[in-house]
Amino acid sequence: SIFSHPDFDGHEAVHAFCDTESGLRAFIAVHNTNRGPASGGTRFWTYASDGDALADVLRLSRAMSYKNAMAQLDIGGGKAVILRPEGAFDRNALFAAYGRSVETIGGTYITAEDVGVSPADMAVIKTQTDNVAGLSEGDNASGDPSPVTAEGVFRGIRVAAERAYGSPDLNGRRVAIQGLGSVGYALAEHLAHVGADLQVADIDTSRLARAEKELGATIVDTNDILSADVDILAPCALGGAINSDSLPAIRASIVAGAANNQLRTPDMAEALTARGILYAPDYVINAGGIINVAAEVAGRYDVAWVQTKLDQLEETLGEVFDRAASEGRTTASIANEMAQERMAVIRDWR
Ligand code: NAI
Structure with missing residues (x-):
């Protein structure tokens, strides 16, 4: 059971999403929201099994809680993985379906990009939800982290x-x-x-x-x-x-x-x-990347603030x-x- 998964401990919620039409299969793991909405990137990757994808998202989401807390950001920790479909698929349809999935969990998770996800994919996600950061365009867009x-x-x-x-x-x-x-x-x-x-x-x-x-x-x-x-x-x-x-x-x-x-x-x-x-x-x-994203999430993207946080990272x-x-x-x-x-x-x- 998921509850006895070695990496589940400490998670607030783990969501599994499926969209038959686009072939979307994704996990969103919300580890900790004490400091703010769970924030972390979405990974698009070929996994040998669903179990591997689940283990990856759980370990990554927990790491985001540690990372965001350590950097003293006003965001919690979460992460998502999309399992790359086997064979041909419509990338825009897949990322749109994923955007709708993010929207359904009501702002408890804000996504950004991770391995395998491009700025163009992020723009597609944005058509379905505002719970997305690390965008290339728009108010306070922080761009590629x-x-x-x-x-x-x-x-x-x-x-x-x-x-x-x-x-x-x-x-x-x-x-x-x-x-x-x-x-x-x-x-x-x-x-x-x-x-x-x-x-x-x-x-x-x-x-x-x-x-x-x-x-x-x-x-x-x-x-x-x-x-x-x-x-x-x-x-x-x-x-x-x-x-x-x-x-x-x-x-x-x-x-x-x-x-x-x-x-x-x-x-x-x-x-x-x-x-x-x-x-x-x-x-x-x-x-550094999530610091940059956090500035966008806060609605005040500011290069000087990001630099101050990088100084703090060194300290x-x-x-x-x-x-x-x-x-x-x-x-x-x-x-x-x-x-x-x-x-x-x-x-x-x-
Ligand atoms: P990326 O997908 O652009 O780069 C990863 C590179 O590693 C690819 O070029 C890939 O071919 C290569 N690679 C994969 N397996 C390899 C292997 N066994 N030996 C040698 N090369 C291999 O991803 P990105 O964004 O550069 O991220 C790199 C790492 O940093 C990931 O673990 C990511 O989770 C982490 N990270 C990235 C952040 C970001 O802002 N992009 C923020 C924090 C962490």
Whole structure:
């Protein structure tokens, strides 16, 4: 039963939607609305089974609650996944049906984009519901969140470098990036700009040549990127990069990237610490995108406010590192504790 699902615990609601005509099958998970309407992106992905999709949405929605609380945003945590139909389908009809689904849950969930969803898909969702943000056009439109996510991750990497090497300067630092998508590529640009030495991998080869040509990056096989001989490893593909198979081969001394749920299992936090690897908790440093979205949700998109929140992200990460060092605990455990405290704050928003 869903109630005994290992990742269900703590969720307020999980909605399953089906639309026969368009082929829509989607889950929307509302984890926590203490701070505001549950906000998080919609992922459009091919799942091996419904169970895999459900596990993904539950883990992602919980991570959104932690992320949004940690960034002290006036939004709660939720996430959605749409199971990519097998065979041909009408994309606009599918996303319109999805928009109607979002509308039925009455503003307890506000969507944005995640992996596999384009700005055009977002515009289609918007035709059916106002509970959508991260739009390219319209009042307070905040646009694609990915560049802001990349900026936050870049800032987080500098904070981590300062702890590990005594300086945030990344000139000459070797960085491996797994996944050169919207965030990974923008992160690579930031890093190249300050003189970092990049190694990159992606299962989709289309952006690799550009990274090699424009950013001087070295292309690495996707099977070797996690064990690349680098200072910093930035997982920017999907979740679970840090697991019992990959961990022994990691050569980086810092793990700091954009991907959600980088630790496949919670015990990886201790395993990283035991190997002397400094881990910047994923949801602490990848909050830039949702910060940008939150400005739109609040109806006052303001670049200066977003920048202030990114400064705060750096301070929060610094506090996580300080407390982990002084209390002899993992950075993940400290971050979880801080996020849980911030999540317990109930705001009267309804
Ligand atoms: P994206 O879909 O644009 O990029 C993901 C990239 O990873 C794709 O190019 C894909 O081919 C590649 N990839 C997938 N599996 C791979 C593998 N095994 N090895 C190497 N490359 C692989 O997605 P986006 O938006 O860049 O997001 C990346 C990660 O960051 C995701 O985990 C996402 O949930 C997370 N994230 C994204 C935010 C955003 O603002 N876009 C905000 C916070 C987190």
